[in-house]
Amino acid sequence: MAEVIIVKDQAQAATLAANVFATLIKRKPTAVIGLATGSTPLKVYEALAAQVKAEQIDVSNVRGFALDEYVGLDKNHPESYYSVINNNVTVPVGFTPGLINTPNGDLATIEQAGEVYETLIRSSGGIDVQILGIGTDGHIGFNEPGSSLASRTRIKTLTQQTRQDNARFFDGDLNQVPMHCITQGIGTILDARQILLLAFGENKADAIAAAVEGGVSSFCPASALQLHPHATVILDEAAASKLKLKDYYTYTFDNKPGWQSV
Numbered sequence: 001m002a003e004v005i006i007v008k009d010q011a012q013a014a015t016l017a018a019n020v021f022a023t024l025i026k027r028k029p030t031a032v033i034g035l036a037t038g039s040t041p042l043k044v045y046e047a048l049a050a051q052v053k054a055e056q057i058d059v060s061n062v063r064g065f066a067l068d069e070y071v072g073l074d075k076n077h078p079e080s081y082y083s084v085i086n087n088n089v090t091v092p093v094g095f096t097p098g099l100i101n102t103p104n105g106d107l108a109t110i111e112q113a114g115e116v117y118e119t120l121i122r123s124s125g126g127i128d129v130q131i132l133g134i135g136t137d138g139h140i141g142f143n144e145p146g147s148s149l150a151s152r153t154r155i156k157t158l159t160q161q162t163r164q165d166n167a168r169f170f171d172g173d174l175n176q177v178p179m180h181c182i183t184q185g186i187g188t189i190l191d192a193r194q195i196l197l198l199a200f201g202e203n204k205a206d207a208i209a210a211a212v213e214g215g216v217s218s219f220c221p222a223s224a225l226q227l228h229p230h231a232t233v234i235l236d237e238a239a240a241s242k243l244k245l246k247d248y249y250t251y252t253f254d255n256k257p258g259w260q261s262v
């Protein structure tokens, strides 16, 4: 079972997670980190940028791999994950742009793009710490329910729900949202040496309960983290509200019972 830490708020989660990355980078300046898009990790990136600046940590040799990318969307489109990672992570933290990778969603080379990305991750020595959000349906990356737990980086068709959710980034126009994506597989994600999954808010509570305390199943892709030897799930109380073993998890604030991690 994953370690579960229940925090007071998003800021505390961000500090915790940023510190994991900062500690790694100080110990290993050529660290390989796994990056996620979505709103969940944004404060982590802000906290990391602040810590890097305050402690003058050299991040110039850090390599990074994003989880996913739209297929057929120009790399320089403001909503491509290449652009989003560049604007939210690479520039503010000060990473070297050429060392931060996203899968290549270019149509011309899409058939080989999954294998190319897998090879690139492998030749980097593998991901040291991967940060993840979770979808309300339990997805991680763009691995929607039903994705093989052994899957590798590949093309997927976006579900109608995900396209509707993401239409807000495309002027609310569903027709502008790409139909396909390329995403690291669940097997790829599980190869990371350490995984941090963050979730906030009541709308994530069902997915978290299924992922953490439910059976391991492709119908809740995040449940695959139960198979990982070093996965930590960081939650606010709302996202943790449907967990049954709440008294056994670690709390980072005083008025709660446990300091015991499971």
Ligand code: PGA
Residues within 6 Å of the ligand: 037, 038, 039, 040, 041, 133, 134, 135, 136, 139, 140, 141
């Ligand atoms: P969110 O998305 O961080 O914007 O909630 C998470 C996800 O869909 O993986």
